[in-house]
Amino acid sequence: MPTTPRKARLLLKTNKAKIKTHNPFTIQLTTATGETKQPIELGTDPGFKFIGFSATTKKEELISGVVKIRQNIKKLMDPRRGFRKARRNRKWHRKSRFNNRKRKAGWLPPSTQHKVQTHKNLIKKLQSILPITNIYIETNKFDTQKMENPDIKGVEYQHGTLQGYEVKEYLLEKFERKCVYCKKSNTPLEVEHVIPRSRGGSDRISNLTISCHDCNQKKGSQTAEEFGYPDIQKQTKRSLKAATQMNIIVKRLLEDPDLNTIPIPAYETKFRRKQLNLEKSHVNDAFVIAGGTTQTRSQPYQIKQTRRNNRKLQQNRKRYGISIRKQRYPISANDLIEYRVRGESKFRLFRVKSTQGLRGLIVRDNKFDQNRFPNVSKVKFICSGKGLCFIG
Numbered sequence: 001m002p003t004t005p006r007k008a009r010l011l012l013k014t015n016k017a018k019i020k021t022h023n024p025f026t027i028q029l030t031t032a033t034g035e036t037k038q039p040i041e042l043g044t045d046p047g048f049k050f051i052g053f054s055a056t057t058k059k060e061e062l063i064s065g066v067v068k069i070r071q072n073i074k075k076l077m078d079p080r081r082g083f084r085k086a087r088r089n090r091k092w093h094r095k096s097r098f099n100n101r102k103r104k105a106g107w108l109p110p111s112t113q114h115k116v117q118t119h120k121n122l123i124k125k126l127q128s129i130l131p132i133t134n135i136y137i138e139t140n141k142f143d144t145q146k147m148e149n150p151d152i153k154g155v156e157y158q159h160g161t162l163q164g165y166e167v168k169e170y171l172l173e174k175f176e177r178k179c180v181y182c183k184k185s186n187t188p189l190e191v192e193h194v195i196p197r198s199r200g201g202s203d204r205i206s207n208l209t210i211s212c213h214d215c216n217q218k219k220g221s222q223t224a225e226e227f228g229y230p231d232i233q234k235q236t237k238r239s240l241k242a243a244t245q246m247n248i249i250v251k252r253l254l255e256d257p258d259l260n261t262i263p264i265p266a267y268e269t270k271f272r273r274k275q276l277n278l279e280k281s282h283v284n285d286a287f288v289i290a291g292g293t294t295q296t297r298s299q300p301y302q303i304k305q306t307r308r309n310n311r312k313l314q315q316n317r318k319r320y321g322i323s324i325r326k327q328r329y330p331i332s333a334n335d336l337i338e339y340r341v342r343g344e345s346k347f348r349l350f351r352v353k354s355t356q357g358l359r360g361l362i363v364r365d366n367k368f369d370q371n372r373f374p375n376v377s378k379v380k381f382i383c384s385g386k387g388l389c390f391i392g
Ligand SMILES: [Zn+2]
Pocket: 179, 180, 181, 182, 183, 184, 211, 212, 213, 214, 215, 216
């Protein structure tokens, strides 16, 4: 169970504990003590770009944060596929083989698979430092199938039931919480019909957008095109790709027998968050999902998912073909290092911002709010920042 920074310092000083990891900072007692555990509920708010999490006991929130998921998987896979294709095309004389054309059961596109894996890694990481009792996960963000079905839609949307709430949340996400006409974001937004109902427009999701009250009034019984926004009509036709992908990710996590997660519907979270008067954020959502109410909150971590390997395909090398750089730098970006700034007597911890070739480093000195440029030979490696990197 976590302790206070003061107690941790004393334990380390008297050798009663040792540092287990710096990412996040964890200590381990060196002598066996009696076990006193309190139940810990972990809530996760899975998202397309971010994952919010919060581990909470009855008394306090122990750890919370937001993970930024990598978005560049597809961008990195595309050239690889291109190179392979070009290479295979040169072997035109080779007979085609079809035994390797099947995808394994449970195959997901790499970008989606990566998101599933990041969620799993996060949960495993937290389980390794905290005795977590239950894992709750937010589900049913958007039931796209149900929403796109106009029959059930019409009635329930009008009666403002759960689906009605879901539709509005879906539209807010789809149009980035901005009025589609004037692009204002910090005003109450209304669900709005592209072709008004008075002109025969339906309550289908493809006929709905989000707008501020003023624009809604001004538009009146005009269609979006008549109102001067022909592109809006086209935009509504597209479905929210993120929503579909999210549903796949959450389904995978719920099915995983190792995780044993408990689903919490999204509308419940929103309802409880509003009751507690918390503003919308990934961490607050996760806190509510974990069953948080009036517990003391913790300072949330900003976590970055970083690549484990910085190898890069080297092109345009004079006289040489394309090759993969396999050279590893002793220290790379996001690693934690220790070094002594000139004029200071003690070593201090720094996080590497980036590297400059083999020798140079750029680190951020938060104490003086400036960059420093130590030499690799002068620093001590403390902890790798690869994978899930817990920053501040
Ligand atoms: Zn507006």
